Amino acid sequence: MPKASVVMPDREAFPLSASSSGEARPEGGSWLSELWRFRELLYFLAWRDVKVRYKQAAFGAAWAIIQPLITMIIFTFFFSRMGKIPSGSVPYPLFCYSALVPWTYFTGTLSQAGNSLVGNASLITKIYFPRILLPAASALGGLLDFCVSSAFLVLMMVYYRVAPSWTLIFWPVAVMGMVIISLGISMLLAAMNVRYRDVKHVIPFMIQLGLFVTPVLYPADAGFLPSGLKRVLALNPLSGVMEGFRASLFPHQGVNGRLLGISITIGLLLFSLGALYFRKAERTFADII
Amino acid sequence: MSDSITVERLSKLYRLGQASQDTMLRERLVSLLKNPFGTKASPAETIWALRDVSFSIQQGEVVGIIGRNGAGKSTLLKVLSNITYPTSGRVNVHGRVASLLEVGTGFHEELTGRENIYLNGSILGMKKREVDLKLDAIIEFAGVERFIDTPIKRYSSGMRLRLGFAVAAHLDPDVLIVDEVLAVGDAGFQKKCLSVMQDLRKGGRTVLFVSHNMAAVENLCSRGIWIDSGKVRKDGATHDVIESYLSTFGGSDQTSADLSGVESRQGSGEIRYTGIAFLNSEGQPQPLTRSGDSLRIRFFYHANQPIPYPSFGFRLTTELGTLVTDTSTWHHGMDIPEIAPGDGYLDLEIDFLNLLPGRFFFSLWITGLSHNVYDGIEHCASIEIELANIYRSGKNIDSRSGIVFFPQKWVLPGAHTEQVSVPEALPAGEGRKWSGHRTDF
Numbered sequence: 207m208p209k210a211s212v213v214m215p216d217r218e219a220f221p222l223s224a225s226s227s228g229e230a231r232p233e234g235g236s237w238l239s240e241l242w243r244f245r246e247l248l249y250f251l252a253w254r255d256v257k258v259r260y261k262q263a264a265f266g267a268a269w270a271i272i273q274p275l276i277t278m279i280i281f282t283f284f285f286s287r288m289g290k291i292p293s294g295s296v297p298y299p300l301f302c303y304s305a306l307v308p309w310t311y312f313t314g315t316l317s318q319a320g321n322s323l324v325g326n327a328s329l330i331t332k333i334y335f336p337r338i339l340l341p342a343a344s345a346l347g348g349l350l351d352f353c354v355s356s357a358f359l360v361l362m363m364v365y366y367r368v369a370p371s372w373t374l375i376f377w378p379v380a381v382m383g384m385v386i387i388s389l390g391i392s393m394l395l396a397a398m399n400v401r402y403r404d405v406k407h408v409i410p411f412m413i414q415l416g417l418f419v420t421p422v423l424y425p426a427d428a429g430f431l432p433s434g435l436k437r438v439l440a441l442n443p444l445s446g447v448m449e450g451f452r453a454s455l456f457p458h459q460g461v462n463g464r465l466l467g468i469s470i471t472i473g474l475l476l477f478s479l480g481a482l483y484f485r486k487a488e489r490t491f492a493d494i495i
Numbered sequence: 496m497s498d499s500i501t502v503e504r505l506s507k508l509y510r511l512g513q514a515s516q517d518t519m520l521r522e523r524l525v526s527l528l529k530n531p532f533g534t535k536a537s538p539a540e541t542i543w544a545l546r547d548v549s550f551s552i553q554q555g556e557v558v559g560i561i562g563r564n565g566a567g568k569s570t571l572l573k574v575l576s577n578i579t580y581p582t583s584g585r586v587n588v589h590g591r592v593a594s595l596l597e598v599g600t601g602f603h604e605e606l607t608g609r610e611n612i613y614l615n616g617s618i619l620g621m622k623k624r625e626v627d628l629k630l631d632a633i634i635e636f637a638g639v640e641r642f643i644d645t646p647i648k649r650y651s652s653g654m655r656l657r658l659g660f661a662v663a664a665h666l667d668p669d670v671l672i673v674d675e676v677l678a679v680g681d682a683g684f685q686k687k688c689l690s691v692m693q694d695l696r697k698g699g700r701t702v703l704f705v706s707h708n709m710a711a712v713e714n715l716c717s718r719g720i721w722i723d724s725g726k727v728r729k730d731g732a733t734h735d736v737i738e739s740y741l742s743t744f745g746g747s748d749q750t751s752a753d754l755s756g757v758e759s760r761q762g763s764g765e766i767r768y769t770g771i772a773f774l775n776s777e778g779q780p781q782p783l784t785r786s787g788d789s790l791r792i793r794f795f796y797h798a799n800q801p802i803p804y805p806s807f808g809f810r811l812t813t814e815l816g817t818l819v820t821d822t823s824t825w826h827h828g829m830d831i832p833e834i835a836p837g838d839g840y841l842d843l844e845i846d847f848l849n850l851l852p853g854r855f856f857f858s859l860w861i862t863g864l865s866h867n868v869y870d871g872i873e874h875c876a877s878i879e880i881e882l883a884n885i886y887r888s889g890k891n892i893d894s895r896s897g898i899v900f901f902p903q904k905w906v907l908p909g910a911h912t913e914q915v916s917v918p919e920a921l922p923a924g925e926g927r928k929w930s931g932h933r934t935d936f
Binding site for chain 2: 246247250253254257258261262328329330331332333334335398402403404405408489492493
């Protein structure tokens with residue numbers, strides 16, 4: 207019978223876990239260092255989600271492109287029939303698709319992360335790790351699809367002969383904004399879903415609604431929008447992300463500074479709210495999940 | 496020896512009926528609208544899963560946690576593993592902790608065995624580097640080399656179990672917390688589990704072990720903690736704690752049976768059995784009898800008239816009807832000149848019960864000189880014999896190993912072997928002997 211134990215290299219190589227005391231969770235700075243310690247698990251959880259998704263999906267990687275592509279085709283068809291939407295200096299399909307890429311990331315992350323806690327209930331009740339890793343893994347995993355659909359976006363830009371200008375350096379900033387806002391809302395919804403199980407049914411509805419209140423299919427300063435409504439729509443943090451994406455990718459695409467400012471502020475607020483609510487609710491996950 | 500685990504006045508409160516309290520957001524919103532500043536309508540029912548639990552465990556100790564289902568053992572382990580938080584009190588665990596509350600946590604069906612090893616390893620707290628180094632050993636331990644790159648949805652449940660345990664076995668933690676992992680799996684798997692835990696013990700690791708397998712607990716653990724209804728009922732040497740725990744089993748209905756009311760009996764009835772009781776050597780009720788224990792069976796009778804030279808006897812059968820033994824006072828050459836009318840009793844003293852665990856039925860009879868039957872009742876009482884560490888090896892010797900056992904020793908000429916079982920009956924102190932000779936049947 208094979209020996210049960212194995213001679214291991216220096217144990218110091220593998221750091222010790224923190225001791226836990228009555229009030230358990232580490233606070234503030236040590237919370238961040240704990241997350242750092244669990245970074246490998248974050249990677250593995252994201253890797254698991256992605257691998258499983260691709261093994262099960264009929265078209266695999268192609269699905270990452272097909273979804274925004276088909277949406278773009280449908281809407282282009284409709285809007286070219288209904289009436290022109292001013293898409294600035296770029297053709298409408300490109301205009302539409304370029305915002306659909308981050309939008310698809312947002313909706314995908316939200317759906318996956320929203321149920322990530324309840325869906326991994328068996329992990330939560332058996333193993334210790336910072337629970338935030340679960341929605342974070344969804345956010346991380348979604349980046350792969352995002353990269354695939356972004357690659358297709360590059361192809362589209364080549365096709366339409368649109369070359370980016372110096373503003374391209376802002377593209378990573380827009381991506382970060384996209385991730386932060388998605389993660390913020392996901393944390394909030396994921397934590398709420400543990401307590402109130404009908405939240406996961408609210409998410410698809412929110413997404414449907416969101417598509418129309420976010421300047422994905424139309425520019426933020428579209429003429430047909432009454433100015434009062436425009437101000438309200440500016441409160442949507444994703445507006446800034448969409449406009450930011452378009453501004454960074456396409457030349458001569460101006461961006462409304464005020465809009466961007468409001469968006470960023472609200473986005474950060476949402477993120478903080480999500481994180482705080484999550485940490486507070488985390489204590490009871492294992493008990494009520 | 497430094498403290499590995501300290502628990503101070505740990506308490507954990509659970510709210511009952513949480514499932515029915517506003518689990519839907521729409522309900523919550525509605526109740527908020529109706530009653531924006533009101534407090535909760537009715538205080539929820541609560542239960543203390545743990546109450547004022549305190550103990551401390553030194554580095555290197557192997558402690559068994561025992562108790563009935565629902566006593567709070569798993570909750571205690573969850574708190575120690577940082578999965579759930581105390582309502583009050585403090586918990587301190589030092590060193591690298593690995594919790595095995597379930598084997599194969601996080602396994603995903605679609606991933607291959609190899610992929611699941613990495614995933615499970617990471618979940619349990621191993622770094623990827625560590626898994627890389629131990630990968631071959633893990634695969635070998637699990638015995639799934641041929642299938643390591645097949646998705647585990649194709650694995651049998653036994654393979655899954657072995658794989659999950661293989662990863663856990665290579666964890667190398669300072670503190671290992673194990674919850675009834677041994678309860679699942681076949682004998683081979685359980686053997687492997689035990690050997691891993693023994694290795695850990697030899698390596699000076701602290702192990703906290705929850706199990707219902709008393710033989711394993713007795714064999715592995717130097718110390719036992721009995722949790723009953725959320726409190727520490729006893730904390731001390733394993734054997735004592737297990738004894739105390741098992742003695743609460745059974746209840747008074749196990750110790751005696753009233754036979755006076757039994758209708759379906761044969762015989763002329765001048766003398767009849769009225770009761771049977773199972774006692775210990777002091778004549779007190781013995782609610783729990785284990786393999787190898789001593790036992791005194793008291794037969795109560797009532798005689799209507801003087802009875803000359805009666806013989807009292809019984810037949811012991813298994814649940815399936817196999818005759819274990821058929822004995823009587825006549826077989827022992829015991830002459831009872833006469834039994835006076837009235838009530839009385841007769842004892843049968845057994846020093847060492849050679850029965851393996853199981854339920855055994857009594858059929859009793861009283862016969863006279865010319866083999867006439869005064870009283871005969873079939874299957875009128877039963878006794879449940881419990882598990883015991885009879886060969887002192889920690890192995891689970893139960894009814895699958897037969898009906899009886901006997902003290903024995905294996906001898907292999909010319910080879911060095913290790914054997915922990917003793918050739919004699921249980922030494923004094925562990926069994927309760929009151930006579931020097933063994934009972935002859």
